[in-house]
Amino acid sequence: MHILSSVEELQELNPFIIIGCGGGGEKFANFEGVEAVGFVDDDPRKHGTEFCGCTVSSSLLDLIDRTDARSVAIMLPIGAEGAALKYAVQAISEGKNVVTSFRSLPLSENTSLIKLSEQMNVKIKEISPRLDNIKKIFGVAPSRCTEVLPKINYRHRAPVVFVGGTSQECGKRTTTRLLGKEAMKRGLEVGVISTDEMGLEQPVDINFRAGSLSVMDVAAAIMGAMRYLEEEKDPDIIFVEGQSSLTERGNLHPRGLSASILIGAMPEFTVLCHRPNHPYREPRGVSEEIRAIEAIEPTRVIGISLNLRNMKDRTVIKRYEERFGLPAVDVKNGGSSRLMDVIMDCIGEI
Template sequence: MYFITSLKEIQDLNPFVIIGCGGGGEKFSNFEGVEAVGFIDDDIEKQGQEFCNNVISRDLTEVLQKTNAKSVAIMLPIGAEGTALKYAVEAIDNGKNVVTSFRSLPISQNESIIKFADAKGVILKEISPRLDVIRKIFGTAPPMCTEILPKLDYKPKTPIVFVGGTSQECGKRTTTRLLGKAALERGLNAVVISTDEMGFEQPVDMNFRAGSLSVMDVASAVIGSIKYMEEQKNPDIIFIEGQSSLTERGNPHPRGLSASILIGATPNATIVCHRPNHPYREPRGIEFEVKAIEALEPTKVVGLSLNLRNVSDKNELNNYESKYGLPAVDVKNGGASRLLDVIIDYIGDL
């Protein structure tokens, strides 16, 4: 009953003061027929700047008193629900209607704010995440938006190595772990972050199932893990296990997950794993994966880790090294140490 179902419902609440001078605020002000008479943002650097033909202010009550606004639109990002509720209460207290986009904090779960709006005789509406559409298509859907983590903007102080691959089950977890082990044996203070709930084998400093999160939250989870481990261990190097592949055929669903982990890792160097003659996956291949990784993130693929479980000719390493111009190793047979040399040399060059 609180969902916006048409643009006319928004237009009928004109004019608006809009909270949030980012993508959400701009989108809302660009709706056809929407009249914005003021903008509010908590960011001091934005205040006083022009935004969508208005000057950004800091004091909502002051702007409401100076304008003919009938409503307040709260367009803040995930992670700012507390701030959004504060502004909603302030707007209602001033007798103004409220349109929200809380996503992970739906109005229906805020009985107190519903009662407050009813007592003040104002309209309280939210822009739906339209999970009803997904439910109509599939017969099931999450009860609410699953994106809940705040967006992080953090630049790691430690060299980061991402371990990707051409498919699922190609050796990413093993390669990440053995690189960490090789680094520890060299006396480096290494951290290994596994993004799989099966990442129990040592060495591992942290493991979580990235696939359990909304893809929109995965990058933040990885960035947050890096920041946390830097604060806890002050490492010399961090290895991050990827999931699936950016290019694998046959099973496209985890490819977004793979991209999100890579983006969150912001790696200095990357290793690509590959399993020749994979019995139940359809890798597109090393060349495709290397191009995709380096196009998505400003990183460099510096070596290959080959899973030779389905290979009888052990000279395959030389063939791959010659074909792709990259060091190719079998990490299960001493190759992790060579791969670590390549990584250290490359990071040193940076």
């Protein structure tokens, strides 16, 4: 009843005042047949500037008085629910229809707005995440959108090392932990972020299962964790554990998760973990993963951590070094010290 499913339903509510002069507001104004007669934004830097052919205002009530708008579209991001609620109440109280989005103001969590709109004899509609369609396809779906974190953009101060891998179960958690220990031995103040609920072994400052978050929230969670660490302990270096792989063939689903962690970490340097002859995963390989990592984020892969479980041939380490032109180590047998030497040399270069 309150879910929008076509642009024709929007056209019936023309013309609009649009709240939010960002991506959401621009997308809404660009819907075919939608007429925008004004924009409102809380950012004073935008007031008086032009956005999508209109001058941005600071006051919804002022625009209601000065335009022939029949409806107000609230296109604000997650984290601005308070402002969205204020504008929705203002619009309905002035006898205007309201269109909101699940990011701005999900109606399932604001049923009082539906009652208010009924009392004022106006329409209130939501551009929803359409999880009903997912349920139609799979027979199951989340009860609500799982994207909930504010979209922060934090740039860390300390050098960050991302520990990625060519597959699952290839040694990322162990490598992250042992690099953290080695850095502490050298007298550094260390921050360690584990992106797995199994990240229980010290040293670890923050651990959480990144795979439990919406992929849209993962980068913000990583940046938020780094900001928290820098406020709490001002580390000299931060290690961020990756998950899965960007290229593994056998299990495609976590690849987006891996990319989101990498993007949130914004690392200067990356250590790549690999398990030769993996018994139950299908990694594409070291070259493919390096290309993918360095294509997604401006970082540099500076070393390889080999998981040699169940392997007796130790010459494999030298073969990997010669093949890829990178230091290759077994971190469980003293290799973390050599990797840390490489990391410190690279940090010295910048």
